[in-house]
Amino acid sequence: xxxxxxxxxxxxxxxxxxxxxxxxxxxxxxxxxxxxxxxxxxxxxxxxxxxxxxxxxxxxxxxxxxxxxxxxxxxxxxxxxxxxxxxxxxxxxxxxxxxxxxxxxxxxxxxxxxxxxxxxxxxxxxxxxxxxxxxxxxxxxxxx
Numbered sequence: 001x002x003x004x005x006x007x008x009x010x011x012x013x014x015x016x017x018x019x020x021x022x023x024x025x026x027x028x029x030x031x032x033x034x035x036x037x038x039x040x041x042x043x044x045x046x047x048x049x050x051x052x053x054x055x056x057x058x059x060x061x062x063x064x065x066x067x068x069x070x071x072x073x074x075x076x077x078x079x080x081x082x083x084x085x086x087x088x089x090x091x092x093x094x095x096x097x098x099x100x101x102x103x104x105x106x107x108x109x110x111x112x113x114x115x116x117x118x119x120x121x122x123x124x125x126x127x128x129x130x131x132x133x134x135x136x137x138x139x140x141x142x143x144x
Contacts, residue, residue, distance in 0.1 A: 020057035020090075021083035021112055022066065027055050028116075029073035043072050060087040 030040065041051040044065065053059045054069075061069060063081060070080040103111075114122070135141075 019109060019112055020060060020087040022060055022069070022080065022087055023055050023057035024112060025073060025075060025080065025083065026051075026069065029075075030055070040069075040072065044068055057087075060084050060091060 030036065037051050037055060038048055041048045044051065054061050061084065066081050066084045067077050070077040
């Protein structure tokens with residue numbers, strides 16, 4: 001299969017995908033609407049490769065492009081820009097801002113997806129963590 005023919009699902013399944021919040025929102029929109037990267041590239045007036053890099057998390061779009069993306073994916077412009085700023089900070093400073101605020105960087109995959117989850121699934125995850133932490137504490141495996 002030619003790289004240009006990759007579906008959004010295939011891009012998500014590759015190990016090369018980084019979890020930028022903007023990239024995740026783009027991938028979700030394309031998947032939910034059964035659209036491909038070419039569609040978004042045409043709508044934005046960008047190259048396919050540029051849009052693919054955004055979706056993969058390789059780059060964070062500049063503010064004007066972020067606004068255009070927000071309109072196309074039907075998301076609040078300020079909210080997407082806020083996510084883009086967080087992605088830029090993470091790209092530039094790594095996990096340092098999280099460490100300074102006391103947020104464990106290992107929680108990033110969960111934090112990035114938390115708002116997508118239903119209340120029922122959130123409660124399931126909390127219950128699962130509580131169960132495992134209790135087991136690990138009893139077994140002496142967790143932090144003291």
